[in-house]
Amino acid sequence: MAVAAPRTVAETDAPPSGGRPGLTLIAVCFGLFMVGLDSTVVHIANPAIQADLGASFGELQWIINSYLLALAVFLIPAGKLGDRFGRKRLYLSGVAIFAVASVAIGLAGSVEGVLVFRALQGISAAMLMPQTIALLRATFPREKFGMAVGVWGGVSSVAIAGGPLVSGLLVDSVGWEWVFHINAPIALIGIVVGALVIKETPKVVEGRLDLVGVVLLALVLLGVVFAVVQAQVWGWGSAATIGIFAASAVLFALFVRVESRVEFPLLPLGMFRSAGLSVGGVVFVANFFAMLGVTFLITLFLLNTLGNSTTRAGVLMLPLSAIAIPAAPIGAMLTAKVGARRVAALGLVLMAIGLALLTQVDAGTSYWRMAVPFVVIGLGSGFAIPSGADLIVGGAPVHLAGVASGFQTTCIQVGGAIGTAVLSAIIAAKVAPAVLGAGLPESAQEAAAAGVVFEGLPAVSDAFVGGLHVGLVVAAVLCAAVAALVMVAVCEPARHDVATVLEETVEGSAGDL
Incomplete structure (x- = not known):
């Protein structure tokens, strides 16, 4: 090609x-x-x-x-x-x-x-x-x-x-x-x-700012994340949780209606006719759902369950974060050679494998059984980022490429917020019965959900680790499912050179307009 x-x-x-x-x-x-x-x-x-x-x-x-x-x-x-x-x-x-x-x-x-x-x-x-x-x-x-x-x-x-x-x-x-x-x-x-x-750059005035779209999008995002977080307290089947989810759905439908009619929309709906752009957004949601959600829980595990100092925990987390430095350029080179579709799927599959490997970790296992999955997850994320950016920014019409970049960064933040909320909810649901079964007061659930060890009550710590494993499985399944979606739904887009892929990645990371 x-x-x-x-x-x-x-x-x-x-x-x-x-x-x-x-x-x-x-x-x-x-x-x-x-x-x-x-x-x-x-x-x-x-x-x-x-x-x-x-x-x-x-x-x-x-x-x-x-x-x-x-x-x-x-x-x-x-x-x-x-x-x-x-x-x-x-x-x-x-x-x-x-x-x-x-x-x-x-x-x-x-x-x-x-x-x-x-x-x-x-x-x-x-x-x-x-x-x-x-x-x-x-x-x-x-x-x-x-x-x-x-x-x-x-x-x-x-x-x-x-x-x-x-x-x-x-x-x-x-x-x-x-x-x-x-x-x-x-x-x-x-x-x-x-x-x-x-x-200073020249000022550009191009139509009105879509304030209604901004407000509606803000309310939708806030509603979804707030409902997920509070469901740990209210219950998933409570009227309050269901009501906020329903209100968010109504507001989202209203947002779509407004964006289809306003002259200068915040998010032009026409650009989502591109399967690559739409699926690329899902790639970023899944990527950062896993990365930020798992990072939140693994940090609590390292600090509270294993009792590491904050400095040591920071060192132990380096394989997960530092691998991003070489991974993104390698991912860009692969994207230029074999195409964004295959590299995005490969990156997500690597993340799924690394997340699955992490389920073998508990309070008594060697750190190396954690470090190797960290590298695999970080490498997979590094592959998915430039290839996902190429699907989104490279797949958008030229005049909408800047808005597509903003869409990409929004997907990053939303994926991270929902991932943190959903995986934390899984932990909270897992430790609640263990805390009550151990005879601890209900107020102890907060500490148990954060991985705090209760002396003489290993069942509580085991529940936290068990919840962590369930969360890792959920994140792994999501990454694998989105990898399959990429391969099925996206036709191989035109390949760009390495410099262009890196430029698209940076523009998307900045939300450039």
């Missing part, structure tokens, strides 16, 4: 408008590094936050999900606002708000305060992320844009991979608050450098 010409948003942009490309790249990497770091540091810090502030198991989930949901909901609107009001302005504003929210999390002194400022972190991350790649596109000449994309992806990968270790060191040495406070000096330097070297 002939290699298709690259199809990216950059082709439709105006020529670079001057500025200092190298310095601009350095400037946007400060904001990028903060967001990448905060996507993984919180998992290691969560048990310390729970111990200090008395957070419930459900609140621990919301510390992660409030960030993911805010980022998912505001990502596409923030990209459009950058076009309207200036990308430099919105980027620097996002960095500043992210820093303020980070400091406020450490000073909040209550779980409610942490949740509010975590959501604000998510909003500010949505403000700055689309602008990073847009500023690079506006500054770098086309022939050097691929190099900038490589640096962008490298900085993001290093930040994500180093998050657990950085978090462990900070929690052990100066307290969990510094997991967030560390963003302040990074942001301060980034704002000063950005203000001096970034050149």
